[in-house]
Each structure stands twice: as structure tokens, then as C-alpha cells.
Amino acid sequence: MSALTLRGVVKRFGELTAVNHLDLDVPEGTCVGLLGPNGAGKSTTMRLLTAQAIPDAGEIEILGFKLPKESKVARAACGVVPQLDNLDVTLTVEQNLLVFAHLYRVERANRKAAVERALKIANLTDRRTTKVDKLSGGMRRRLLIARGLVHNPRLVLLDEPTVGLDPQVRQELWALIDLLRSEGTSILMSTHYIEEAERLCDSVTIMSHGSAVATGPPRDLVAEYAGDEAVEIYGPPAKLAEVERTARDNGLKTRRTGTSVSVLGANGNAPEGERRPTNLEDVFVLLTGEEIS
Template sequence: MTEPMISARGLRKSFGDVDAVKGIDVEVRKGEAFGFLGPNGAGKSSTMRMIATVSPVSGGELRILGMDPATEGPAIRSRLGVCPQEDTLDNELNVFDNLYVYGRYFGIDKATVRARAEELLEFVQLTDKRQAKVENLSGGMKRRLTIARSLVNSPDLLLLDEPTTGLDPQARHVLWDQLFRLKQAGVTLVITTHYMDEAEQLCDRLVVMDKGVIAAEGSPRQLIDEHSTREVAELRFGIADEGNVHEQIAGKIEDLGRLEVLPDRILVYSPDGEEVIAKVHERGLEPIAVLVRRSTLEDVFLKLTGRTLVD
């Protein structure tokens, strides 16, 4: 087997008395798309900053591309592409020059970086905007340009921090297509995202982090199979009867599957959602709306990390 692109053993990151990352083990293989999921404060960003070699490791062992970031940071960074959560484009330059100037920072000769910039503009569908000022681009165009810039040095490993935050559905799907094409071309992707559908679409494997540790690891399908059920029945009742119905639900259908009571609906996790609905009616409960859907990665995420907001 080839050496992993990222290998972490007992990786820790501390800020004074606060342990942001508490001894995690991670391995990312060449050519795969690997995801980090977790609520705010889970340790995702701290882990990504260590992988990007911009934040020193507090403990444990970390190897990136087979190298030690503590002693070989510049060599690692020359082979990394980094797409930050916030766009850091130069508003004083046009679209083409944002790529050209950034490429020159890597010491790429003028002719090569010019050709590379043209190639990337075509890849992210911005060729017709090559002379436009960055400030005149839409949010989706800026994200595509940021990803193009992260690819100027032809990286072996691309780090993407919340790559589609704030984008409309059309722009998100365009980016998904481009990231899939990069993966098909052999680029290894490491992604943080809070969009569960994005993780299901893009990631071969992922970890769910919570409070600085890894709560679960596997492919999206494996995590759903392990931590949820095949289907979820969603039952909605009249608001006026809500408390009453909840009491009845607790006593009458708790045997049908794992139950989750929310302010606006009741979720029943079961292998057969239609059977749940039939038995709910048999037991004298009349929901005003029902829905049967397949379990998703979001169900897994919320089960592992909870529904409480983390500031």
C-alpha cells in the first residue's frame, strides 16, 4: 500500500488550558475525498490548521505527504492547495491576475503560470470573466475563483474549509461537479462542511468530531447503517394538541423504534416507516401530516452530537 497522504496518531492541540483536539487518529489515503464533520467547537478547524502546517502540533504525531510539519513545513506547503472558508482574493486585481500573481508566489515561471491560469479559468467556468474585477463577481464566482487559485501550484492535497457556505443551490452543484472532477483526476481532497448532503455527495470517508474527539468514522453509508435505521417516519400533529400527543406517543409507540420528539414533529426511526404509520393509526393517533424518508447523514450527525446549539 502507498504511504497515506495524512497520518495522525494521538494528535492533540491545546490553547493554554483548553484542549481543542484530544488525541485523534486519522489517516487519509491518496485519491480519496475525506471529510471532517462536527458542530462549532468540535476541533475541526484546529485539526485543519495543523494539517495545513500553519498551527504547531501540541502532542502526538502528524505526517503530511510523508513529512513532518514541524521540520518540513515549507516543503509540505508547496504541495498543498488551501481553499479557506473566507475568500481572500485581491480586490485590486482582475480575475486572471489573481491567479497569475498567486502562482508567481510559488516560483512558477511566467509562461507556465500564465498557461495554468488560463486552464483553471476554463475549469471553473470563468474564462469570460478573466478581465473582471473581483468585487464585481457573484458569491459563487468568487468561490470558484478561490478554488482555482488553490490549484495554481498543481497540489497533491487540497484542503477545503466549508467550500460552499453561503452559495445558492445552483452554485453549490457547480462546485460539487468541479470537486468530483478533481478527485477523478487524482487530487486528494480534505473537506470540512456543515452541509450533510454535501458530505454524502463528496466524501468517500469521513469522521464526525465532537468536543475534540472522533465520535464516529466511516463512509456515509456505513455511518448511516451503524448509527441510524433504514427509514424515518415523521409525524406532525396539531400544535394545540402537541403536549397531549407527545404523552400518548411516549406510551403508545415507543416499541416501534427510537423516538425523537421535536417542537414541530415526532421522528420514529425504524426499518419500515410505512409500518410505523400504520401502527400509529391502529393505536388511535391521527397525525395531520406524515412523511416516510430514508435515513441521512444528518440523522447520524444529530444523534452523535445532539441538537443543542454550540456557540
Template sequence: MSVLSAQNLRKSYGTQTVVDGVTLSIEKGQCFGLLGPNGAGKTTTLRLLLGLIAPDSGQIQMFGQAIPQQSRAARQRVGVVPQLDNLDPDFSVLENFMVYGRYFGLSAADITARVPALLDFAGLANRADAKIQDLSGGMKRRLTFARALVNDPDLIFLDEPTTGLDPQARHLMWQGLRRLLNQGKTIILTTHFMEEAERLCDRLVILDHGRLIAEGAPRELIAQHIEPCVTELYGDDIAHWRDNFAAQLCARHENVGETLFCYSRDGAALMQNLHTQTHLRYLHRPASLEDVFLKLTGRELRD
């Protein structure tokens, strides 16, 4: 059953088309990734899906309700973790839950009953009375995440949830996400970390210039777009090596700055050759979602 679906969404600002014919469908219990370089239209797509802004054309259905017309009812079952923490700095941890819960029309008793589980989820079990300014960046991020669960949502939106977190905090965040998925929640996630998307997402789309340019499970996308093995070569002599061996040993290769990327089916012959080239440094690894992402969206900077 589709929890959230959108058909042919379009949104322009002036002459610039930010979202250009996006169609997607998210099934119950899925972790769905929305990837794309900066300015690809991810945030605008999220805002459209939440019913915060109206599309120029296209339809959105969330829990069977038309968005944005019935977004008030639909958002009753949604939790949102924004890109930047917007906790209430004047309140304690506990007060943040209480105040936020009331926006969903929850009674004080309902919220109070949920608080221990939320504190536990945020790893702030004994910090209920702490002030927000006394929390570390990671704690605030976890609290923002827990706050989004105050209404026990069925669908959770996370906009770059792990940006700026250290590896410990990021792994904790991933565990939290998996716990929610195990409970049958549906998650829609934007991220710039391909490793994160590869680990967590059941399905994902890559958005560029407002259009969907790829869609599928992470493994499928890798298999579809990239040879299974990637070898990165570094050093002064790579040009020489490339001219002599690349065409023969790699299915495909590309030069990026000082690095030569070689894509191959199994890489056995390539590795054998490299063992003899002691002056070259290299990294041999399986193809990843990041390779797909860079292949599809290009390597030039987006600002």
C-alpha cells in the same frame, strides 16, 4: 498509500483542549470529510494538518514529510480553499493567478500555461481581466477554488467550500470536486451540509469537543447508528398519536419541538397506520447522515 496521517494530535489554549487525541489517515484519491458542530475543533485540526500551528503533542505526516517541520516542502503539493475568500482585491482575475502562483515558485510561463484551464474550471473563461470587486459572490468563490489549483496540487483542503452559495453554484462546486477526484486528487473537506458530505465523501469523521466520535463511510455510519427509515410527524395531535402508537410502530422515537421523529426498520406498518390518520402531516424518508450527526452531537445549539 496514506497521503496525510495524524496520530494522537492534541492542542490546548489555556485550560481549554480544542483538539483532544485526533488520529486519522487519508488515502490517495479519497474525499475525506471532517464534520462537527461549531467549535468542535475542525478549523484547528485543519491548521494543524497544514502545519500552520504546532500541536502540543502528536505526529503528522503529509506526503511522507513531518509536519510542521517540513511543511514548506509539503505545502508545495497542497491547495487550500479557505472558509472566507481572501482574493487580492487590487488585482484582476488573471493577476490573482499570477501572483498566487509565484508564491509556489512557479515561473510566469508555467502559470500562464495553466491559466486557461483554471479560468475554465472557475467558469470565468472570458473574465480574465475582470476586477475582483466586479465579480459576484459565487464567482469569487469559484475563483478562490481555482486559485488553489494553480500549483496543480495533489491534496486539496476545502474549509466549508459551499457555505453561502446558491443551489446552482453548489452543484457546480460539487462537479468541480468530482472532476478533481476523477483525476486522482485527494480532498479533505469540512462542511456543515450533511447532504454534501453524504454525496461527496468516501470517508468521514465526526469531531465533537475536540474528539473523534465517529468514523467511516457515510452509508456505514448511517447503517451503524440509525434505523433505515425516518418518519417526521408534525401537527397538534402528535402527542396523542405518540402515546397510542409510537412504542408499537417505531423502533425508537424522539420529540423535538413540534416534531416527532420516528425511526423504524422498514416503516410499512407505520405508513399503513399513518394513511388512516388524515389529521397528521408527515414526511417519510430514508435515514441520512444528518440524523447520525444530530444523534451523536445532540440537538442543542453550539456557539
């Protein structure tokens, strides 16, 4: 059973097709990542799921509700964590959660317990009386996630949950997301951090120019598209160009990484160089044509 299904979803903005016949599934209890470079269509897809945008074609179903017809009930049933921090800075941590417990229609008798649970998940219990404008960036992001969890949703939509955070805070949030998944919550997460997708997601869909170019568990995608081993060859531009030409003639894939060329999937058939295991970044670059900034 899927917590979320998209079939043939299209969203156009005038001439531009931002989402192009997208199919996507989030099986219950799994974490699925939408991975893609800037402009690939991740945010538009998230906006379609929260009914902030209406598709031009295709079908969307969330927790058994069809969009856009049943978008109100669907939105109430899932937890939405936006990319932009829109917390009420004049309220405390606890008050922010209480407001959302009310908005998400948690019954009055259960609200206090719901807020306690959200505080605990986000590790903010001892900050309950702190005003939002006194929190660190990482705490604010944890509160933003906790706010989307206050009604204990079966599905959570996370739009770029760690964008702009420093590596240590990012790790804290990864632990939080991992906890949610281990509790059986279904998660759809958009990200352009490859390591994030590799660490957290059971399955990723790589998007490029609005389309899904590959879908599967990170390890399977690496094996399928990049093989077991990459060979890095360093040298002046002319040598690198020669390496690329020869690799291409031998049917091998290559990737430019600044001062080097990686020859992928060579299985002992590559020129001399530094050997390293392949990774999801190799797949991302091969399929989207974009290096990671």
C-alpha cells in the same frame, strides 16, 4: 497510501481541548469530509494542517512530509483554500492566479499553462481580465479554489468551501469539487452542510467536541447508526414525549424534529407514522446531539 494522516492529534486552548486525540486518513484520490456542528474543532484541525497552529500532541503527515518540521514543503505541495476570501480585489482574475503560480514556485515557463488550467477548472476563462471586485460571490469562491489549484497539487484542503453561498452557487461548486476528485486529486473538506458531505465525500468523519465520533462512507454510517427506515410521528408534546419513552424502553433511538419525533432503526417495530428512508442528518443529530440550523 494516504495523502494525509493524523494520529492522536491534540490541540488545547487553555482549559479547552479543541481537538481531542483525532485520527484521520485521506486515502489518495478520495474526498474526505470533516463534518460537525459549530465549535466541533473543524477549523482548528484545518489550521493544524496548514501549520497556522501547532498541535500539543500527536502526529501529522501530509504527502509524506511530517508536520510541523516540514510544514513549509508540505504547504507548498498541497492546495489550501481558506474559508475567508482573501483575494486581491485590485487585481484581475488572471493576475491573482499568476501571483499564486509565482508563490507556489511554478516554473516561469509553465506559469501561463498553469493559470490556463486553473481558469478552465474554475470555469473563469472568459473572466480572466475582470477585476475581482466586479465578480459575483460564486465566481469569487471559484477563483479562491482555482488559486489553490494553480500548482496542480495532489492534495487540496478546503475549509467550508460553500459557506454562506446560495443553493445554486453551492451546486456549481459541488460540480467543481467533483471534477477535481474525478481527476484523482485527494481532498479534505470541512463542512457543516450535511448534504454537501453526503454528495461529495467518499468518507466522512463526524466531529463533536473535538473528537471523531464516527468515520466511514456516508451510506455505511447511515446503515450502522440509523438503520434503514425512520418513522415520523406527529402530535402534541405529551404524545411525542410518550413516543420517545416507549421507543427508549424498546431500545430504539429517537430524534426530535420540531413538531415530530423520528423513531430510527425500528425495522417494522415502530408505532404508526410516516415512513421515510434514514439519512446522514439522522446520524449527525444522533451522534452530536445537535439539530441542523
